Amino acid sequence: MNLTQKEYLALYRQMLVIRRTEEQLAKAHQAGLIPGACHTYIGQEAIATGVCANLTAQDAVFSTHRGHGHALAKGVPPREVMAELFGRVTGCSRGRGGSMHLFAPEVGMMGTSGIVGPCILQATGAGYSSRLLNNGTVGVAFFGDGASNNGAFHEGLNLAAIWDLPVIFVFENNMYATEVPFSYATRNTDMAERARTYGMNGVSVDGNDVLAVYEAAAAGVRRARAGEGPTLLDCKTYRTRAHSEGMPSLGSYRTQEEVDAWKSRDPIMTYRARLLHEGIASESDCEAIDMEVQALIDESFEFAKNSPYPNPATVAEHIFSS
Amino acid sequence: MRELTFTAAAREALAEEMARDPSIFVVGEGVGARGGNFNTTTGLYELYGPMRLRDTPIVERGFIGMCTGAAMTGTRPVVDFMFVDFILDAMGELINQVAKIQYMSSGRLKMPLVLRGSIGISGASATHHSGSYFPMFVNIPGFRVVVPTNAYDAKGLFKTALRGDDPVIFLEHKALLNAKAQVPEEEYFIPFGQAAIVREGTQATAVAVGSMVRRTLEACEALAGEGISIEVIDPRTLAPLDIATILQSVHKTGRLLIVDETFAPCGIGAEIAAQVAAHGFDDLDAPIQRLNGVYTPTPYSPPLEAAVVPNTTQIVQAIRDLLAE
Secondary structure, three states: OOOOHHHHHHHHHHHHHHHHHHHHHHHHHHOOOOOOOOOOOOOOHHHHHHHHOOOOOOOEEEOOOOOHHHHHHHOOOHHHHHHHHOOOOOOOOOOOOOOOOOOEHHHOEOOOOOOOOHHHHHHHHHHHHHHHHOOOOOEEEEEEHHHHHOHHHHHHHHHHHHOOOOEEEEEEEOOEEOOEEHHHHOOOOOHHHHHHHOOOEEEEEEOOOHHHHHHHHHHHHHHHHOOOOOEEEEEEOOOOOOOOOOOOOOOOOOOHHHHHHHHOOOHHHHHHHHHHHOOOOOHHHHHHHHHHHHHHHHHHHHHHHOOOOOOHHHOOOOOOOO | OOEEEHHHHHHHHHHHHHHHOOOEEEEEOOOOOOOOOOOOOOOHHHHHHHHHEEEOOOOHHHHHHHHHHHHOOOOEEEEEEEEHHHHHHHHHHHHHHHOOHHHHOOOOOOOOOEEEEEEOOOOOOOOOOOOOOHHHHHOOOOOEEEOOOOHHHHHHHHHHHHHOOOOEEEEEEHHHOOOEEEOOOOOOOOOOOOOEEEEOOOOEEEEEOOOHHHHHHHHHHHHHOOOOOEEEEEOOEEEOOOHHHHHHHHHHHOOEEEEEOOOOOOOHHHHHHHHHHHHOHHHOOOOOEEEEOOOOOOOOOHHHHHHHOOOHHHHHHHHHHHHHO
16 A cells, blocks of 8 residues: 555545434434434445545446435545535535435536446446546446346346446445345355456455455556546445334344444544554554544534525426526 | 439438538448448448448447547437437437537537437338337437438438438338438428427318328328318328327317327327317317327237238228217
8 A cells, every 4th residue: 555644634524524424324324313214334434435435526436225325435525425414505516405415516426326236337337438438437326236136237237347338346244235135145245256257357445454455446446547448346344323213223134243243344433553563653643533524524414504504496497407 | 303212312312412522421331331221321331431431339338428429529410320210329328418418518519410210010020129118218308300201301301401400310110211201302301399280171180100291191182072071181290299180180179189199108199189189179179099000029020010010991980980989
């Protein structure tokens, strides 16, 4: 790894922004500020952070129902994510979307989706645009283990492979599709191998290690920009909160021991320890970031909470381009 | 003036727009060197190569989803789906993604995606190659739904589709593809939401859709011999629907028949009838009538196939019945 201290700390800060935003959202959901669904990304922050650190605002990200982390890592301000979940006009989708429909094309966040699978195809299309316009951008799809058995996975990977499209498929294996174990839903769980059967580059990586994700994504993005085709990143991780806020954390599908074991491998805590251990940053460097992020989250929450709702008279605007 | 077939006129529109705008590309099965199953892209592959005339595997959901992402990132895809029946595999992509993305992004993303291909009952195509399904698309906010019925309209409407930023479902009835009409050399556009009065008359209004326009004109020609005067309207686009032109006609004639090959329940005729009943009730001298194809999957055997589509005799009778009310 050849990062500056500033870059190392930026990864730490980005993960922390996601974590603190999600914690604030979880609290807000309990307080009744979020009228709809809220799927948190807590435990998976290293993946969005490590991948998006390799992208520019022109690169197009397509995401899932668990997409707050992707939006934040791609550059959507926390205040706009919070305001969107609160249904406010200052939200990134102007209150039309909520948790599962976060759009901010100005930073290349081309949408999260309430439907599992389409992001894989749309990222492939962004890769097609890149090739046709010859602009060097990449398309990126974030999706979970649940999407990997969907037809969109097969069709999208095949199209990207046969046309050597600049696409990064980020497979986030958090082990459960809602509450269905990946090991139950799939016979071959080696996703890097599955990628290779499509004739594409497939790489397995520890999804809780932000540097490992960063490095693997960097190699994939480099290949894509060089015209060497798509890559699938197989990232093993874990969501430590419930599938959706308000649902039981354990349910009938996992044990407290399993959750605790993964919490002990928390991507932010372990990364911070590593920065300190390897002398990359000091305790006070990290604390300064902790405080700055907390202030940002507090300010974002106040902003979102105090933002107005959209005007009902605008409800039928933007169905068409004009 | 020169005459072109429907297919040649639409192809000319595509060729002109591809020459003008390098971000337009076409995907579909056989659209490359083969030139399209219906000759929709003949000669274009030689000009523009595989990036812009992209042969695909048989993955309708896959390439429609891919084109959705492409349309969001600066290019203008044209999906040449061959038969509309084939894109039923992509209804999730179409309804949940294509139709909604402009709205969900509060207008910050555009969706310049044109989906074009054949519809309709013709030539013993049987039930997986005979669908039309346009009422389903009309029901969803976010689609422009275009059903041209002659070469002139096909070119002008396709040009408008290719210039716009909205998703367009461009539906070409198989029975009309080889029909010729006068098409000027000069460039022209036909705006969406502008019906054509294809025959003027005074005693009743017949709104006909797709291949029913020609049959309805034949029926009216036959009735003209008896001094019966019928106005025939071709909506040309079903979304947006030019209800104003229909209302004006009903204001004049007092009677309305809607002729449509597709199914009656929740169909375009039901929509037109409801709108005319709501806004033109005082103009009506008789109940609004519909003549639709039989509510059944499309059979193969020619006598069965012919039995599901309204024919000229039935249209004549429907008009007589309407006038007798």
